[in-house]
Amino acid sequence: MLTKKQKRQMSKILYSKIIPPKGFVAINLFGLIVVRKGFMLTKTSLNHEKIHTRQMIEMLFLLFYLWYVIEYLIRLIQYKGAFLEAYRNISFEREAYAMQNDLQYIKRRKTWAWRFFL
Numbered sequence: 243m244l245t246k247k248q249k250r251q252m253s254k255i256l257y258s259k260i261i262p263p264k265g266f267v268a269i270n271l272f273g274l275i276v277v278r279k280g281f282m283l284t285k286t287s288l289n290h291e292k293i294h295t296r297q298m299i300e301m302l303f304l305l306f307y308l309w310y311v312i313e314y315l316i317r318l319i320q321y322k323g324a325f326l327e328a329y330r331n332i333s334f335e336r337e338a339y340a341m342q343n344d345l346q347y348i349k350r351r352k353t354w355a356w357r358f359f360l
Contacts, residue, residue, distance in 0.1 A: 253295055255283065270294040272303055290342040297334050297356050310334060333359040 253275050261276045262269035268277045270291045277283050283291075298306040310332060317328035329335060336359035341347040 253288070253292055270298070273298060285345060286342050289345055289348065290338045292348050293338040293341060293351070294334060296348060296351060297337070300353055306334070333357070 253270075253273065255275045255277060257277050257279045259279045261271075262278055264278075266278070267281045268275055268283055268287055268291055270276075273295045275283070275288070275291045300306075301309065313332050313334075314328055317331050318325070321327040321331065330339065333356050337356045340359065341351075
């Protein structure tokens with residue numbers, strides 16, 4: 243039996259044919275994890291998306307997306323139009339990729355931890 247706290251921490255997962263874009267398995271939209279139909283979400287991928295959910299909550303969702311887009315544009319310039327490299331170097335993504343294999347990270351993660359990945 244799950245506690246109320248555990249239920250709140252669980253992410254909602256939706257499967258879709260069109261979201262996320264090809265080349266990606268999952269995307270986190272306002273705490274809703276959308277997985278491309280036909281793909282399995284691994285514990286590592288789920289942890290990656292949960293890290294994003296925590297980042298979004300810290301930044302009140304809209305500020306997260308605003309920062310994400312601005313930083314992505316800056317990284318595009320920095321990496322001379324290399325889309326994937328720009329994406330992988332967004333601070334939110336750097337934290338999520340660096341810590342996705344540590345399934346206990348979310349429990350000990352400090353608030354605003356993504357700032358150390360700027």
